[in-house]
Amino acid sequence: MNLALLDKVRRQLAAQSRPGDPNRRTRGSAKADIVKALRDTGTAPPDRDSLLQLSSALSDDLIGAGPIQALLDDPAVTDVVVNGAGGAWVDRGEGLRPAEVRISAETTRALACRLAAAAGRRLDTGSPYADVRLPDGTRFHAVLPPIAASGPYLSFRTHRSKAFTLAQLVEADTLSADLADLLLRIVKARIAFVVTGGTGTGKTTLLASLLSAAPATERIVIVEDAAELAPDHPHTLTLESRPANIEGAGEVDLAALVRQALRMRPDRIVVGECRGAEVIELLGALNTGHEGGAGTLHCNAAADAPARLEALALPHGLPRAGLHAQLVAALRVIIHLRRTGSGRQVAEIAVIETGPTRAGNLTVAQAWTRHGPGPAAGVLERLLRERNA
Incomplete structure (x- = not known):
């Protein structure tokens, strides 16, 4: 993701939001806000498909789980873990398997801190672990270095809104x-x-x-x-x-x-x-x-x-x-x-x-x-x- 574009959209969203709104956005409402922010900043792609694709990617990075959001959206997935330098793993009912996702330690730490902050929890060197529930019901746990020796370590347990019969x-x-x-x-x-x-x-x-x-x-x-x-x-x-x-x-x-x-x-x-x-x-x-x-x-x-x-x-x-x-x-x-x-x-x-x-x-x-x-x-x-x- 282009960091300059991400920062520009983030600042535009903050400018058009009322106090407290960013933390209450759902991914659906965020996409609409992001489309408006892209158009207001003059960075919107000319064709509709590209605009929707970009707004979806920005939504993942702004309020979703970033590079691993696509894994969490898979209905077969029950767990996703990120093992710091060890990469990401996913469980689709047959145990954990390596995921084709590459995420740096810096990106992982930033993602963990953002998700914890959005849920009202502190996550930093002074408070190096957090256990929260994300807006969609996903259970999220994070441990930062130095507690996590080769971390950060992230664990997601997905939530399904409807029970099986x-x-x-x-x-x-x-x-x-x-x-x-x-x-x-x-x-x-x-x-x-x-x-x-x-x-x-x-x-x-x-x-x-x-x-x-x-x-x-x-x-x-x-x-x-x-x-x-x-x-x-x-x-x-x-x-x-x-x-x-x-x-x-x-x-x-x-x-x-x-x-x-x-x-x-x-x-x-x-x-x-x-x-x-x-x-x-x-x-x-x-x-x-x-x-x-x-x-x-x-x-x-x-x-x-x-x-x-x-x-x-x-x-x-x-x-x-x-x-x-x-x-x-x-x-x-x-x-x-x-x-x-x-x-x-x-x-x-x-x-x-x-x-x-x-x-x-x-x-x-x-x-x-x-x-x-x-x-x-x-x-x-x-x-x-x-x-x-």
Whole structure:
């Protein structure tokens, strides 16, 4: 991109904008403003196609993600990362692959600082990392040198505004038809569940699809660090956490938001990703009449979910016996995803069981896999029958 032209258009946009407008522009409205700025400065190409092409490129550089915006616009892309001198990589569902994009360290740093500033966050040597949500919902994280040894390092997680249906997930081989029917019964039965898996396994995608299947009469309150869940449901509300400001004040964490959600007459409370003290609040909510709640959790296998929940809850004062009692009383179903050579797939559905007494050690028993029923299929079926599902 011609830097002189970019600077000229930027100054013209600033001159014709009201205070605060540049940070609120969408890419669509920006293109119209850029066309006007090009014409006002006498730099507009004579033919329409060239003008539109130039305005689109300028829009990417002014408010989009610059050289990698085209990757983010690809509907098959879930993640884009820039590894400083290591170049850009893109994930289209088959793991990260090198992208045919060349971006210098200087351009990468300027892009990171601009995107962070547009979201109201500081990113510089004194504050060398930032985690923000871009206007289109894309999750953006950046780390600058010297923290990033050969950086800057950028990470983008794309946001899709519409959830997949369960039928589409079956078509994509994320689910088998039998598993899709079983998951639909779990949702309709209002059994609380957690979706587990590693990074990039499709936990948020599956959770959004399952919430889309909830009855339209229900009110779903979603609590997230960054708004990513977008279920196709007519009555969903999202509460988004807020980090502390530069002075260290004003933080609103997920645990506080779960408490607020309880006061909003929810039929279901959903935590986008369980990471800490909010686990205690969520389990408490599920044990006080708020059935059908859900969340996602990072772990390597369904059997690891109780240990992972212990690691999150115990440092915040909930004893192990209390956690186990709450789990078996409210959160009985685990849906685990894995990445395979053919894409993201639901590997198993498991149920949480307890020992001879409610204080006994928890076990996670496999109820279903992609290949059919497992040893605990009867336990899950009994839970569904108890709820007439």
